Amino acid sequence: MSNTAMKVSFTLNGKPVQADIEPHHTVLDVLRNTFALYGARESCGQGLCGCCTVLIDGRSASGCLYLAAALDGSNVETVEHLDADGELHPLQQAFIDCGAFQCGFCTSGFLLMSKQLLAANPDPSDAEIRNYLSGNLCRCAAYPEIIQAVRLAANRMNEAKQEVS
Ligand code: FES
Ligand code: FES
Known part of the structure; x- marks a missing residue:
């Protein structure tokens, strides 16, 4: 871990999780690199296309811009959770x-x-x-x-x- 690394705790698709992150990491970085959730995708990387959309505390956010450091205590839902009950939404x-x-x-x-x-x-x-x-x-x-x-x-x-x- 680097000097600037920090730990965030949040709920991800209904489960409590923790992640070691750097201050510059985005939500998209953490979802893909730490949790192997690839449904949210980076296209424009500038908050303009919606391909990286996730729900944070029930509200849509651009995963490419939202800093993972701000996730502490949040409830995050990705597309992988839509069929959580075993049936397609x-x-x-x-x-x-x-x-x-x-x-x-x-x-x-x-x-x-x-x-x-x-x-x-x-x-x-x-x-x-x-x-x-x-x-x-x-x-x-x-x-x-x-x-x-x-x-x-x-x-x-x-x-x-x-x-x-
Ligand atoms: S990748 Fe386009 S809004 Fe995030
Ligand atoms: S970008 Fe190909 S289905 Fe929307």
Whole structure:
């Protein structure tokens, strides 16, 4: 360990973890290099594309910019946690059903942003979905299918809630 190394403790995908980090390490560095979680990806490295999106305390953050030192005590969720119950999350299933990806490089970011959207607004219009996801870029231009998938997931989740109540 170097003189500047520090330890951070946080919750990662529901489990308490610790990591030895350097002050310049980003969340993306720690996820990939310490925990072998590769779902969040670096594309622009400048907070402009959304490929590195993770949820920190339930809010989306750019893993390429967010310093790991600030994670202490946080609750971090990555795309790997979406199917934690052994079943695909409705958003994952809807992305598959709608063919809402080609190379898939952007997909983890879109899934987590969409999860955040549906938590805040369970029945968004297409315009609201488009607006909410406007910070996520897809170089394969799968935007129409992505909007369709979020809509489908929202419908399925709302139907499931009605069946329970
Ligand atoms: S890689 Fe982080 S926003 Fe593009
Ligand atoms: S599916 Fe290729 S970048 Fe979005």
